Amino acid sequence: MSAVTELERPDAADRENWDGGANTGHPVRPGELDLSHNVILYLDDISVSFDGFRALNKLSLTIDAGELRCIIGPNGAGKTTMMDVITGKTRPDSGKAYFGQTLDLTRMTEPQIAHAGIGRKFQKPTIFEHHTAFENLELAMKADKRVRRSLFAALSDDERDRIAEVLRRIRLDREADRLAGLLSHGQKQWLEIGMLLMQEPRLLLLDEPVAGMTDDETERTAELFVSLAGSHSLMVVEHDMAFVEALGGKVTVLCEGSVLAEGDLATVQADPRVIEVYLGR
């Protein structure tokens, strides 16, 4: 895909915008996702250390709008930390993280980032076990999420329909009123994906979304993700190579906190450095 040259870098555009913005050709709207350069996520030189351990080491990565990207890498490569940085859970020690051209992720809180359009699915399915599947989706639904609205919120017919539609899509329409804690593992995974869909995010971060799923469920998940790509951008962290192959997107290999290789799956799998990392030295 497109090589990012110095000129196209979102932060360069950003600097220009803040310096006046008259010659960039379009106004900067604070808080709004700007995809004018067709890049939805831009990480540059990100480093994160925990007690001296470098979880991320000058990581640079860009994701195009509408892209479906797979991230693979051995344990401890920094995949989850990278998602933590993108979603505002962890602040990088150095480096830049932008959502679109203008939104500086390192200065936003988790709820702000969620509102801007980044949805995250955790490695371990985290759903609200004591709420029904329906309520889980209701809570995730894109809406005004301030206290004073939640106090008086009531579902409209449209909203009910949307929840019902997502329930059908994640095949939980018959489990709508079941407590989420009573669903099977695979169903919980799907419910969490459904919650992501309800948020209507632009970028979905999916941490091992098919862990614990049956082959059949895995296959259907791959179909779902492929159908989402284009209208959404997806970043999928996964160990299951068959699943990565089924997704068919570009693959980035992380190792020791930085990018080791990038390209389609076959190229990456043929890369001697990748083989060394995976098979040991």
Next chain:
Amino acid sequence: MRTPFTVRLIQSMPRGGWIALAIFALVAWVGIPFAHLALPESHPLHVSAYTVSLLGKILCYMVVAVAMDLIWGYAGILSLGHGLFFALGGYAFGMYLMRQIGRDGSYGADLPDFMVFLDWKELPWYWGGSDSFAWALFLAVAAPGLIAFVFGYFAFRSRIKGVYFSIITQALTYAAMLLFFRNETGFGGNNGFTDFKRILGYAITSPEMRTLLFALSALLLMACLVLGRYLVTSRFGRVLAAIRDAESRVMFIGYNPLHYKLFMWTLSAMLCGLAGALYVPQVGIINPSEMSPANSIEIAVWVAVGGRGTLVGAVLGAGIVNLLKSWATVSFPEYWPFFLGFLFIAVTLYLPDGVVGLWRKLRAGRKAAPVAEQPLHTPPPGSTTDPLPEGATAPQHAAPATAAKGAAA
């Protein structure tokens, strides 16, 4: 079409709940006043002044228990400092009661007796407005509310949780108690306020005033239950319970837990303040021992005994423990603390869902299909609830799915 607010308010409580409330209102507003005021003392159904005051006091405790349950049972935040908010409300209204004594105190002075005793010549600035009933009521809500808001803002913003939060609230009420023990603080030192004479010019010890205070306590309790029920069945309540179960997930779907916790926390403190304001004229005294850490822990015990996460459980718990207490402190006063401690341990070990949980279990045991009574929410209208397997109604005790524990994967 969206369901209108009033309909949702009515739907927030099951029919049985409304019927129970109506019966309660009938007893508290008609039955007991009649039995106390109209029946002669010789009549077997006469309710004595002692009983009316005791019941009024317990009603105030029940309000505190509901407030506690809203923040502990539904938001998962255990406060061991709710006695502070209760006492602050009591002190705020107590200031007014002290001013209503007028010149009938032992010194016959304009100032409250303890100030004369300290040789103070005028009221401290913060006693300004204390001769106004409306200001006293406002203060009884606003003072605990403000303190809770400021404290909660910093605590929740710093993401202080669990046992750490509990310990800090415990320290807070302890520090306040020490402060109020000092004579210089201007609230009567360790004697606090007492010897009240009047409210709005009417004698505080008259049977009519006693009955009125009792009826108002009952009204406050019912209002708290309706409000609480609405809150926990609203989307707000569902978000709150979601924060309790998986806070980071809630953040990643775009809610700010700080605001939700802070709202519930502050509201809970304000309800405690109102309860305190009604409590003080009924017991006739307020002193710093109300702020002692043990008092706040006792509030948690009430809720635990009744069953947290259910409003009716909080009410029952406060009632049961306090009736036991008023019996035990007469029969064997020195053993009461041990008994209370034993009760807490026993409930934690054997009745994790309190009396309400026990009752549900018994009922589920009797019927072939357990009844799915979900304490936290009603299912969306138009849907039916599946019968749940036993144990599924115990929401707080399953390990909360704390998301993404390992930061460095």
